[in-house]
Amino acid sequence: xxxxxxxxxxxxxxxxxxxxxxxxxxxxxxxxxxxxxxxxxxxxxxxxxxxxxxxxxxxxxxxxxxxxxxxxxxxxxxxxxxxxxxxxxxxxxxxxxxxxxxxxxxxxxxxxxxxxxxxxxxxxxxxxxxxxxxxxxxxxxxxxxxxxxxxxxxxxxxxxxxxxxxxxxxxxxxxxxxxxxxxxxxxxxxxxxxxxxxxxxxxxxxxxxxxxxxxxx
Amino acid sequence: xxxxxxxxxxxxxxxxxxxxxxxxxxxxxxxxxxxxxxxxxxxxxxxxxxxxxxxxxxxxxxxxxxxxxxxxxxxxxxxxxxxxxxxxxxxxxxxxxxxxxxxxxxxxxxxxxxxxxxxxxxxxxxxxxxxxxxxxxxxxxxxxxxxxxxxxxxxxxxxxxxxxxxxxxxxxxxxxxxxxxxxxxxxxxxxxxxxxxxxxxxxxxxxxxxxxxxxxxxxxxxxxxxxxxxxxxxxxxxxxxxxxxxxxxxxxxxxxxxxxxxxxxxxxxx
Numbered sequence: 001x002x003x004x005x006x007x008x009x010x011x012x013x014x015x016x017x018x019x020x021x022x023x024x025x026x027x028x029x030x031x032x033x034x035x036x037x038x039x040x041x042x043x044x045x046x047x048x049x050x051x052x053x054x055x056x057x058x059x060x061x062x063x064x065x066x067x068x069x070x071x072x073x074x075x076x077x078x079x080x081x082x083x084x085x086x087x088x089x090x091x092x093x094x095x096x097x098x099x100x101x102x103x104x105x106x107x108x109x110x111x112x113x114x115x116x117x118x119x120x121x122x123x124x125x126x127x128x129x130x131x132x133x134x135x136x137x138x139x140x141x142x143x144x145x146x147x148x149x150x151x152x153x154x155x156x157x158x159x160x161x162x163x164x165x166x167x168x169x170x171x172x173x174x175x176x177x178x179x180x181x182x183x184x185x186x187x188x189x190x191x192x193x194x195x196x197x198x199x200x201x202x203x204x205x206x207x208x209x210x211x212x213x214x215x216x217x
Numbered sequence: 218x219x220x221x222x223x224x225x226x227x228x229x230x231x232x233x234x235x236x237x238x239x240x241x242x243x244x245x246x247x248x249x250x251x252x253x254x255x256x257x258x259x260x261x262x263x264x265x266x267x268x269x270x271x272x273x274x275x276x277x278x279x280x281x282x283x284x285x286x287x288x289x290x291x292x293x294x295x296x297x298x299x300x301x302x303x304x305x306x307x308x309x310x311x312x313x314x315x316x317x318x319x320x321x322x323x324x325x326x327x328x329x330x331x332x333x334x335x336x337x338x339x340x341x342x343x344x345x346x347x348x349x350x351x352x353x354x355x356x357x358x359x360x361x362x363x364x365x366x367x368x369x370x371x372x373x374x375x376x377x378x379x380x381x382x383x384x385x386x387x388x389x390x391x392x393x394x395x396x397x398x399x400x401x402x403x404x405x406x407x408x409x410x411x412x413x414x415x416x417x418x419x420x421x422x423x424x425x426x427x428x429x430x431x432x433x434x435x436x437x438x439x440x441x442x443x444x445x446x447x448x449x450x451x452x453x454x455x456x457x458x459x460x461x462x463x464x465x466x467x468x469x470x471x472x473x474x475x476x477x478x479x480x481x482x483x484x485x486x487x
Contacts, residue, residue: 183441204429
């Protein structure tokens with residue numbers, strides 16, 4: 001039973017990028033969502049992304065260019081991919097040049113999107129429910145808890161960490177069944193950096209993405 | 218005795234499938250992590266399990282999925298998980314959560330009767346979703362850490378603590394273990410195994426895509442997942458300040474990207 005939960009959670013944890021942040025219906029809508037309370041932002045995005053997956057068969061079939069467009073257009077405003085990458089890379093980030101940091105962020109994002117492409121079809125069967133949210137008004141780093149409820153089966157814990165920035169709240173980590181995305185990549189990234197330096201990690205990510213590109217999605 | 222002979226033959230077949238001479242690739246520095254001192258053994262066993270899975274369990278699970286219609290598979294899955302309710306109830310009691318234990322008992326009662334031997338999860342539809350408890354979690358609640366990560370032969374990811382827990386659950390509270398009809402029991406154990414494997418088929422492909430190093434990804438996921446379960450979904454946050462003390466300007470371009478104002482100051486460059 002726990003193995004089942006493990007695989008499910010790892011798979012879902014990997015989805016991150018497109019799972020959480022949804023395409024808001026209008027540009028105006030997304031601007032407002034980014035400025036609203038963190039729980040409202042997560043709710044709006046979750047519902048929007050599921051709605052747009054449900055109504056777009058080419059997204060459900062894992063069309064990478066459609067997914068990328070979705071992420072660029074609608075997801076990016078709510079997610080701090082750079083912070084996510086920085087946390088996952090850990091100490092090695094300090095030694096990375098600006099160009100390397102950019103490459104890392106881009107390739108990590110690509111990996112998350114490609115991963116998500118393999119599962120987006122099943123996402124349409126879920127509803128997102130918000131769980132009680134409490135935060136002091138002055139807090140700048142909060143946890144928003146939700147659960148994804150499938151049409152059949154047990155609900156799946158799905159939590160987000162958000163940070164308040166000048167441009168509004170931004171998601172920088174997501175947790176599925178208790179497995180935080182950043183934490184789950186950190187050891188791998190650290191090992192890659194200690195083996196081949198920052199460039200070694202970049203190369204691993206690039207190779208991985210190339211391998212996934214060849215795969216039918 | 219016959220069951221034992223069968224078990225031995227099965228074991229031999231699996232060993233062959235696993236490829237006795239096969240070698241896992243062991244990265245340099247394996248075993249230096251405090252959470253995983255057994256990494257060298259673990260990687261070999263992970264690799265072995267993977268081979269056995271690809272040769273035996275996965276194809277069988279795929280066939281099972283192809284042959285049985287989905288509603289029937291759901292029914293079987295629910296029925297087996299219903300048999301896990303005693304484990305939930307006992308461990309909720311051991312963790313001093315009598316309210317949850319009551320829920321488990323009533324779930325077991327209603328689902329076993331009105332839910333047709335657990336085939337339908339009526340209780341969940343009525344707003345009492347399944348708990349997930351086991352003795353490994355109970356040990357965690359009692360204050361035992363996970364101990365070293367430990368990959369079990371055939372059963373996969375575990376830790377020393379959870380291995381002890383599993384043994385306890387298996388010997389004391391697995392209902393199948395109490396069946397007198399040995400042959401029926403063996404069939405049920407086999408079906409349960411296939412059912413469990415089949416239920417993770419859809420998620421597996423995503424895992425394969427996501428992981429740069431599958432062993433590490435599964436290990437870290439397992440440890441996080443178990444910690445989360447011990448705390449019933451609400452673990453204290455792990456903070457390693459060093460991880461985020463780092464909005465420092467990139468190397469080679471000093472001063473063009475000052476620290477964000479909501480970040481602690483960057484540590485001195487090494």
